[in-house]
Amino acid sequence: MGDYSLEITDLTKIYKTPGGDVNALLDANLMVKKGEQVAVIGPSGSGKSTFLSMVGLLDRPTRGDVMIDGVSTSKLGDKGLTEIRRKKIGFIFQQYNLISTLTGRENIQLPLYLQGKSLDEIDKKINTISERLALDEKFLEHFPKQLSGGQQQRIAIARALVGDPAIVLGDELTGNLDSKTSEQTMELLKELNETMGLTMLIVTHDMHIAEYMERKITIRDGRLYENG
Numbered sequence: 001m002g003d004y005s006l007e008i009t010d011l012t013k014i015y016k017t018p019g020g021d022v023n024a025l026l027d028a029n030l031m032v033k034k035g036e037q038v039a040v041i042g043p044s045g046s047g048k049s050t051f052l053s054m055v056g057l058l059d060r061p062t063r064g065d066v067m068i069d070g071v072s073t074s075k076l077g078d079k080g081l082t083e084i085r086r087k088k089i090g091f092i093f094q095q096y097n098l099i100s101t102l103t104g105r106e107n108i109q110l111p112l113y114l115q116g117k118s119l120d121e122i123d124k125k126i127n128t129i130s131e132r133l134a135l136d137e138k139f140l141e142h143f144p145k146q147l148s149g150g151q152q153q154r155i156a157i158a159r160a161l162v163g164d165p166a167i168v169l170g171d172e173l174t175g176n177l178d179s180k181t182s183e184q185t186m187e188l189l190k191e192l193n194e195t196m197g198l199t200m201l202i203v204t205h206d207m208h209i210a211e212y213m214e215r216k217i218t219i220r221d222g223r224l225y226e227n228g
């Protein structure tokens with residue numbers, strides 16, 4: 001594989017609405033090297049979530065291509081996209097998106113089950129990630145509603161990382177956390193970047209959060225601008 005986790009070419013999303021076309025993302029080009037940390041910053045409505053859902057293969061662009069870990073996705077069918085999403089991408093959302101009927105541990109296990117990993121392998125990976133994230137054993141046995149927001153986000157981060165993704169994507173990932181927990185969460189991600197070489201792309205409207213990432217890009221009216 002090459003040096004890039006992510007290569008985005010002319011990525012465009014135009015939403016057709018009764019009120020006319022909405023140009024939510026226009027000709028975005030971006031290369032993200034392995035191990036890079038990138039923040040995309042923009043105000044409400046600038047296209048951040050649209051951009052992230054294209055990059056995360058959650059929705060199809062109007063045109064353009066997203067290459068993940070050297071694999072072009074523009075010509076893939078739903079099955080191919082799902083496979084890349086499961087194997088290569090870790091998501092961290094503002095609302096954590098944990099499954100409420102599963103314990104913390106089961107939530108973290110889920111992506112590995114979906115990848116068809118053996119029970120032995122799953123156990124090993126859960127142990128490794130729990131250590132890396134300093135996850136308290138007892139929190140692993142709790143259901144999401146028994147955990148604080150910060151604890152839930154930690155479980156969500158573990159779930160995003162446990163399958164060794166090529167890239168981790170975050171959408172306002174500290175949006176529901178108080179400022180102290182937000183800082184701890186960002187510190188943790190930075191540490192994981194240093195220790196595991198984690199590649200990260202986050203979108204946020206919060207300049208303070210963006211400051212944790214070494215590379216910053218502004219999005220305005222669906223267009224990307226490299227800062228500095």
Ligand SMILES: Nc1ncnc2c1ncn2[C@@H]1O[C@H](COP(=O)(O)OP(=O)(O)OP(=O)(O)O)[C@@H](O)[C@H]1O
Pocket residue numbers: 015016017022023024042043044045046047048049050051205
């Ligand atoms: N499914 C959709 N159909 C039509 N228009 C949409 C759709 N999703 C988003 N848009 C429009 O595209 C533009 C970009 O929206 P997007 O949600 O990507 O912004 P955002 O930067 O994530 O905003 P926020 O910070 O409020 O989350 C907005 O004008 C929005 O109204």
Ligand SMILES: [Mg+2]
Pocket residue numbers: 048049050
């Ligand atoms: Mg958004």
